[in-house]
Amino acid sequence: MAKLDQSNSRWQRFLDNDIVYSFFTTPGAVIAASITFIAITAAFAAPLIAPYNPFDPAQISLWDGKLPPAWSDGGSSAYLLGTDNQGRDMLSTILYGGRISILVGIAAVFLGMLLGVTLGVISGYFGGFTDTVIMRIADVQLTIPGILVAILINGIGRAALPLELREEFAIYVVIVAIGLTDWPQFARVARGATLVEAEKEYVQAAKLIGLPKITIILRHILPNTLRPVLVIATIGLALAIIAEATLSFLGQGIPPTTPSLGTLIRVGNEFLFSGLWWITLFPAIALIILVFSVNLLGDWMRDALNPKLR
Amino acid sequence: MNFLKLAKLFSVALIMATTANAENVLRWTSQGDALTMDPHSQNESPTIAFNGQIYEALVARDIEMNLVPELAESWTASPDGWTFKLRQGVTFHDGADFTAEDVVFSFNRALEESSDYKEQVKTVAKVEVIDDFTIKLVTDGANPILPNTLTNVYIMDSGWAKANGVERPQDFAAEEETFSVRNSNGTGPFMLTSRAPEELSVLTRNPNWWGNSMFPGNVDRIEYRPIKNAATRVAALLSGEVDFVLDAPLQDLKRIEATDGLTTKTVAQVRSIFFGMDQGVDELRSSNIKGKNPFRDIRVREAFNLAIDKDAIQRVVMDGLSFPTGIITPPGVLGNTPELDKQYGFDLGKAKSLMEQAGYADGFEIQLDCPNNRYNNDEKICQAAVAMLAKIGVKVNLDAIPKAQHFPKIQKRISDFYMLGWGVSTLDSHYVFSYLFDGEGSWNGIGYNNARVNEITKLIETETDIPKRTALIDEAWQIIKKEMPYLPIHHQVLGWSMKDNVDVPIAADDHLRPRYVVFK
Numbered sequence: 001m002a003k004l005d006q007s008n009s010r011w012q013r014f015l016d017n018d019i020v021y022s023f024f025t026t027p028g029a030v031i032a033a034s035i036t037f038i039a040i041t042a043a044f045a046a047p048l049i050a051p052y053n054p055f056d057p058a059q060i061s062l063w064d065g066k067l068p069p070a071w072s073d074g075g076s077s078a079y080l081l082g083t084d085n086q087g088r089d090m091l092s093t094i095l096y097g098g099r100i101s102i103l104v105g106i107a108a109v110f111l112g113m114l115l116g117v118t119l120g121v122i123s124g125y126f127g128g129f130t131d132t133v134i135m136r137i138a139d140v141q142l143t144i145p146g147i148l149v150a151i152l153i154n155g156i157g158r159a160a161l162p163l164e165l166r167e168e169f170a171i172y173v174v175i176v177a178i179g180l181t182d183w184p185q186f187a188r189v190a191r192g193a194t195l196v197e198a199e200k201e202y203v204q205a206a207k208l209i210g211l212p213k214i215t216i217i218l219r220h221i222l223p224n225t226l227r228p229v230l231v232i233a234t235i236g237l238a239l240a241i242i243a244e245a246t247l248s249f250l251g252q253g254i255p256p257t258t259p260s261l262g263t264l265i266r267v268g269n270e271f272l273f274s275g276l277w278w279i280t281l282f283p284a285i286a287l288i289i290l291v292f293s294v295n296l297l298g299d300w301m302r303d304a305l306n307p308k309l310r
Numbered sequence: 311m312n313f314l315k316l317a318k319l320f321s322v323a324l325i326m327a328t329t330a331n332a333e334n335v336l337r338w339t340s341q342g343d344a345l346t347m348d349p350h351s352q353n354e355s356p357t358i359a360f361n362g363q364i365y366e367a368l369v370a371r372d373i374e375m376n377l378v379p380e381l382a383e384s385w386t387a388s389p390d391g392w393t394f395k396l397r398q399g400v401t402f403h404d405g406a407d408f409t410a411e412d413v414v415f416s417f418n419r420a421l422e423e424s425s426d427y428k429e430q431v432k433t434v435a436k437v438e439v440i441d442d443f444t445i446k447l448v449t450d451g452a453n454p455i456l457p458n459t460l461t462n463v464y465i466m467d468s469g470w471a472k473a474n475g476v477e478r479p480q481d482f483a484a485e486e487e488t489f490s491v492r493n494s495n496g497t498g499p500f501m502l503t504s505r506a507p508e509e510l511s512v513l514t515r516n517p518n519w520w521g522n523s524m525f526p527g528n529v530d531r532i533e534y535r536p537i538k539n540a541a542t543r544v545a546a547l548l549s550g551e552v553d554f555v556l557d558a559p560l561q562d563l564k565r566i567e568a569t570d571g572l573t574t575k576t577v578a579q580v581r582s583i584f585f586g587m588d589q590g591v592d593e594l595r596s597s598n599i600k601g602k603n604p605f606r607d608i609r610v611r612e613a614f615n616l617a618i619d620k621d622a623i624q625r626v627v628m629d630g631l632s633f634p635t636g637i638i639t640p641p642g643v644l645g646n647t648p649e650l651d652k653q654y655g656f657d658l659g660k661a662k663s664l665m666e667q668a669g670y671a672d673g674f675e676i677q678l679d680c681p682n683n684r685y686n687n688d689e690k691i692c693q694a695a696v697a698m699l700a701k702i703g704v705k706v707n708l709d710a711i712p713k714a715q716h717f718p719k720i721q722k723r724i725s726d727f728y729m730l731g732w733g734v735s736t737l738d739s740h741y742v743f744s745y746l747f748d749g750e751g752s753w754n755g756i757g758y759n760n761a762r763v764n765e766i767t768k769l770i771e772t773e774t775d776i777p778k779r780t781a782l783i784d785e786a787w788q789i790i791k792k793e794m795p796y797l798p799i800h801h802q803v804l805g806w807s808m809k810d811n812v813d814v815p816i817a818a819d820d821h822l823r824p825r826y827v828v829f830k
Contacts (some may be wrong), residue, residue, distance in 0.1 A: 058701035062619065065626035085627070086693050167709075257708065270541045273548075274561035 032296035043099035111179030114188020126192025138184035193225035234298035340556035349464035365464035365496035415468035451772030541804025590757010596677035645739030720755035
């Protein structure tokens with residue numbers, strides 16, 4: 001009995017937490033989080049829940065190509081959202097494509113975060129010349145639209161690879177390209193937070209007792225910069241997914257053999273004039289829903305984690 | 311006085327302005343650009359078609375594919391060659407006169423090592439100048455189809471070529487860059503005014519062209535802008551940005567036809583699409599099978615043939631606009647017969663057991679090289695083939711790349727498994743044998759070498775007895791049909807789309823002929 005009470009009260013305490021309270025009282029956040037959760041689970045469980053494996057050529061039958069969605073005239077109940085021009089099930093390709101989009105997004109944000117936070121903390125902690133150099137580079141990069149930087153890095157990366165490795169490594173090139181585009185955001189936020197933290201008494205105290213700089217940075221400053229970084233990372237995830245889709249849509253990103261959502265939209269675009277709307281529309285809808293819910297979640301986090309807005 | 315001058319200037323400006331308005335500009339697009347402006351460097355249809363606006367050959371084909379005079383006015387056969395009467399008073403774009411000397415020069419140039427037209431002109435042993443406007447092409451024995459083979463052999467100005475150091479054709483496979491790659495000087499109806507490869511090429515009408523009063527065409531300027539993406543090409547036509555799309559996707563033709571102000575034309579093309587399987591090397595480069603070449607086993611070649619469902623490709627990928635086939639030469643070409651044209655069929659069970667018998671029950675891995683901006687739905691056909699071959703255990707890695715990088719792989723014989731299309735400009739099988747089957751053929755990327763086929767290729771160059779010659783051609787095709795060195799898919803259907811204020815007659819060789827294009 002007592003045990004139950006205790007767990008109850010723990011649950012109660014959890015619910016009473018500011019952030020959790022804010023979450024459950026913001027319907028938008030709840031919906032966005034649920035959709036994001038479902039999307040990410042569905043994407044990662046794609047091999048288990050997708051009706052077909054679109055990457056296994058042995059499962060594809062060309063005779064089933066260009067079938068409309070199940071509810072339209074000529075549709076087949078075997079393919080809920082219809083098939084593409086090669087006879088691949090649209091629902092399955094979207095699940096697998098979403099998986100690649102999300103993976104690329106997360107990896108790119110992680111890379112950008114790693115790079116940005118490292119440089120930002122160094123910049124903020126050491127100040128002076130180091131700070132000037134790093135921040136001016138960040139400023140310069142911020143003046144150029146992100147997607148252009150990504151296209152540039154992606155182009156250089158692809159050109160540097162030998163032809164036969166290009167397709168295989170395309171996904172990593174895209175991750176690096178988007179990651180390298182993202183870092184200034186993280187650097188600025190991390191630097192700001194570091195500047196604030198570095199002035200606080202406990203850091204001064206740590207310095208006085210002679211702790212090495214690396215310990216101070218890792219143990220005391222870094223954890224305290226993570227809150228704003230997390231907000232940026234969530235919004236950044238939505239942006240990274242869009243950036244990947246843009247690159248792929250332009251034919252610069254993920255190759256059609258392992259399509260992401262952006263690649264699917266590009267490939268489907270070819271069939272828009274001939275009335276095969278489902279090949280491009282469904283991946284587009286999936287992309288919009290995914291990005292929209294991640295963005296809403298990021299927005300809510302920004303509000304909830306920012307004490308000044310409360 | 312000053313006032314008079316000014317008035318004159320104004321009137322001149324006014325005249326210029328009105329003529330500029332009345333100019334008929336044909337804005338033309340298709341998926342890929344001409345590979346080079348050098349007329350003897352690449353025997354590739356879009357390159358030939360584009361250069362054919364600038365350069366001319368001795369004889370040409372009209373819209374119905376009949377032979378018609380071009381730089382030669384008439385020709386007569388004799389047992390040891392053909393005599394051509396050249397057109398008089400023709401000048402090159404730079405003003406130089408066209409004479410017999412230019413013909414001699416051009417034929418010698420087409421025989422150079424770096425030329426891609428050797429197979430077409432190598433039966434010409436010598437070009438004899440009889441007078442300034444008469445030449446005799448001396449052949450080793452009578453060549454009954456010589457004029458047919460000359461429609462793509464363009465004539466250059468010898469003086470211009472010497473002055474610019476381009477006496478030898480550009481070596482395309484070696485990525486050579488010469489003056490003639492971006493500059494041109496022909497006798498044709500259009501002059502190249504600007505050239506940005508893969509972007510925009512502008513041709514303007516040659517006011518001194520000999521045929522100006524003989525042909526109905528009234529195009530003053532051609533702007534050629536390649537657009538790789540198929541949907542973008544259609545969008546450009548729908549929005550009025552271009553007047554003529556050579557290769558709108560087949561699935562969009564209905565939509566274009568239904569649009570006000572636009573029209574489409576279709577015709578069976580003289581072009582077959584097929585896969586090549588390299589049998590010439592001891593070990594395939596991209597395969598996991600080491601120490602032997604699976605394609606040397608006819609059972610593997612037959613299994614591949616039976617595993618590809620050509621009817622499915624026709625129905626789904628080509629929207630019905632193709633003719634599945636069993637021979638890589640279309641009807642209309644001497645040598646194609648209904649019996650040969652029958653496809654090998656689709657039989658997965660037999661294909662699997664053939665693979666098993668050959669010792670590849672678990673299949674193998676191989677790379678398929680495919681162009682992505684050349685033929686109707688080229689990349690999509692390859693994708694479909696990947697899925698079909700997976701069903702007999704063959705794991706195909708598809709490498710779909712632009713034609714400018716794809717074709718050298720075939721000519722250098724470094725591709726294991728590739729897609730190619732072959733149009734037959736001469737309408738005679740000799741053209742197919744000499745390029746694709748002869749052991750020395752420059753587009754024989756599969757290393758096929760059959761003594762009898764080689765012999766027949768040689769024999770039909772000089773055999774003048776038509777029934778005997780036809781029988782020889784048939785014999786060669788029977789051998790090929792049995793040995794299956796290539797994997798035939800289908801003959802293409804052409805679909806041209808245009809605005810309905812311009813009449814662009816469609817030709818079965820997919821060559822635009824602006825001399826017949828009339829703006830209404």
